[in-house]
Amino acid sequence: MRHLSQPKLSSGIGKSLGQFACALLLSLLSALAGAAPLLPAAPELAATAWLLVDSETGTVLAEHEADLPLPPASLAKMLTSYIVSEEIEAGRLSEQELVRISDNAWERGGAKTDGSTMFLEPRSKVSVIDLMRGVIIQSGNDAAIALAEHISGSEEQFADLMNQQAAQLGMHDSLFHNATGLPSPGMVSTARDLALLARATIVDHPDHYGIYAEKYFTHNNIRQPNRNRLLWRDSSVDGLKTGHTEASGYCLVASAQRRDMRLIAVVLGTDSDQARARETQKLLSYGFRNYETKRLYDSGAALKQQVRVWYGRTEAVDLVVEEPVLLTFLRGSEKQLEAQVVVPTQLEAPIQAGQKLGSLRITLHGELLLERDLVADRKIEQGSLFKRFKDWLTLFFSRLFS
Known part of the structure; x- marks a missing residue:
């Protein structure tokens, strides 16, 4: 293995x-x-790349093109959220600290765009923890940009911090240009790197990881659901993040725990929201049915x-x-x-x-x-x-x- x-x-x-x-x-x-137990072949998915790993041991249970560089779409926001958690843990940021929403965050990620948004008001002040929920649950581009600017002064400088953090986590085949995952030539990650990031999120910041399981978040009187369909379909699933752009297709990084075993599944490049949930569930079912961790x-x-x-x-x-x-x-x-x-x-x-x-x-x-x-x-x-x-x-x- x-x-x-x-x-x-x-x-x-x-x-x-x-x-x-x-x-x-x-x-x-x-x-x-005794005789060796039979092992069914790993599932073939309708996706460009995928990876299934045990979260505790790091054992890879199934993979296909796991090191192929692909646009990460909103999966990049997992790294944005991870860095925010790191800043809070280091005492450089607090959950209740207020962040001023810049005109730039509103113009590039707000209500007037076609992308996912938290519907932040320009020049309003919002707490760090609410912005984290906006990034994780609502996949708000405006929230991700606002946090990046608050931490590093600009999104460009924050992207440099993202790449430093990615290197420390062992994500050696990833390159980030922004905090949102919005299309940018040359910005890529891999299924293996994203699994590393998911594993670090779960292990290093368990309190903030709990946000990934929240099904709804309301801001500005606008209630939005978590885009991870598996939170409704499978009670063992408690995170992580969806992503979608035309270049990346529909992507999902998901984690589930059954008994004493936690698995992380990464599925990249499916053709629909329904497909990414379906194919991810195939991977998780294969792992839990055929393997155990002790x-x-x-x-x-x-x-x-x-x-x-x-x-x-x-x-x-x-x-x-x-x-x-x-x-x-x-x-x-x-x-x-x-x-x-x-x-x-x-x-x-x-x-x-x-x-x-x-x-x-x-x-x-x-x-x-x-x-x-x-x-x-x-x-x-x-x-x-x-x-x-x-x-x-x-x-x-x-x-x-x-």
């Missing part, structure tokens, strides 16, 4: 360490391997206990995982999962707490699904001169007679 971003996986310990593999049974895995180990869990340490004050160390270990795998294949702990044949003091000493590898039918570092659970200092000489003699004679 592929992963959404550069995975936080180790490359193994390396042959120079003289590895040996020690089989380790997970408490939730059976030692008996926590295998909690942070600090010992994967290898009492590993011998030479030349130290203490003769053994436990190897633990620093972060929770979650895995997305084919539904029904739990009993076929296999785990190995790989450690060097000889560990020597001094050892620092948190020092990488081995790796955990989980495979399914020989395919590597996950690899994580194993680290020392505590510091082990060198032993006395007598202790080190004693260990040296032990190792010398064990090699001599082996």
